[in-house]
Amino acid sequence: MKLVLLGPPGAGKGTQAVKIAEKYQIPHISTGDIFRANVKQGTPLGVKAKAYMDKGELVPDELVVALVEDRLGQPDCKDGFLLDGFPRTVFQAEKLDAYLKGRNDALTAVIDLRVDESELMDRMIGRRVCRVCGAPYHITNMPPKQEGVCDLCGGEVYQRADDTEETVKNRFAVYKEQTMPLVDYYERSGALMPVPGSGGPEKVFETIVADLSAKR
Ligand code: AMP
Numbered sequence: 539m540k541l542v543l544l545g546p547p548g549a550g551k552g553t554q555a556v557k558i559a560e561k562y563q564i565p566h567i568s569t570g571d572i573f574r575a576n577v578k579q580g581t582p583l584g585v586k587a588k589a590y591m592d593k594g595e596l597v598p599d600e601l602v603v604a605l606v607e608d609r610l611g612q613p614d615c616k617d618g619f620l621l622d623g624f625p626r627t628v629f630q631a632e633k634l635d636a637y638l639k640g641r642n643d644a645l646t647a648v649i650d651l652r653v654d655e656s657e658l659m660d661r662m663i664g665r666r667v668c669r670v671c672g673a674p675y676h677i678t679n680m681p682p683k684q685e686g687v688c689d690l691c692g693g694e695v696y697q698r699a700d701d702t703e704e705t706v707k708n709r710f711a712v713y714k715e716q717t718m719p720l721v722d723y724y725e726r727s728g729a730l731m732p733v734p735g736s737g738g739p740e741k742v743f744e745t746i747v748a749d750l751s752a753k754r
Contacts, residue, residue, distance in 0.1 A: 539564050539618040539750070540643065542625070542634075542729075544720060545651030547709045548662040549735045550742060552674045554651065555622040557743045564618035567609055569602055569626075571672055574698075594700055594708035596626055596716060603633045610637065618646075626717045631724070647753050648724040649746055651735035655710075662706045668693045680739075 539562045543551045559566035576584030587597045606624050625631040666675040670693025675682050682689050724730040733745050
């Protein structure tokens, strides 16, 4: 299972990624999580990435591609992986294809989560996440049992700095301009697997599992 999870900000990529990675026992590689960890630790990569992330802009391709290639080269990715938040540009997708081709390999599927734009804004503004384990929450749709405390690990549940209204608007604009072209790109390659992203996380997950088993 070599998978990419595609979809606009707020489509539920993080929520589905956790479930998919667990079901198929593959590493969940979120470039956003990797950048956030680097920002937190104050690494040189984190310092560079933060300036772009705070504005809702994309981190330059060359930084992201090097990071992902390094991660995919690790032994736990040999039999499968789930990329979440990568690729985000056609350039990144081409680099990923070239990397896999060089290993006689290819993607199994590109899961494209589709959600109406009107629903996305509400999801994003209400979104919260655990600072420690990254578990996703929503203030009204999926709150933690105790306010501000992660159900899974007891860590602090907070609002990401880039989930404020202004940054979210910019992230949508960036998605439309730079990431939407990937839908055509993967449609042409035959890997695209569109999945309706509404109706609750369980229903979406069932659809993904059913569609993947049909594809294998
Ligand atoms: P995410 O958690 O996937 O929404 O990513 C948060 C932020 O990290 C994005 O708004 C970008 O600034 C940066 N980022 C994550 N993945 C990528 C990527 N593949 N290419 C460029 N920037 C990225």
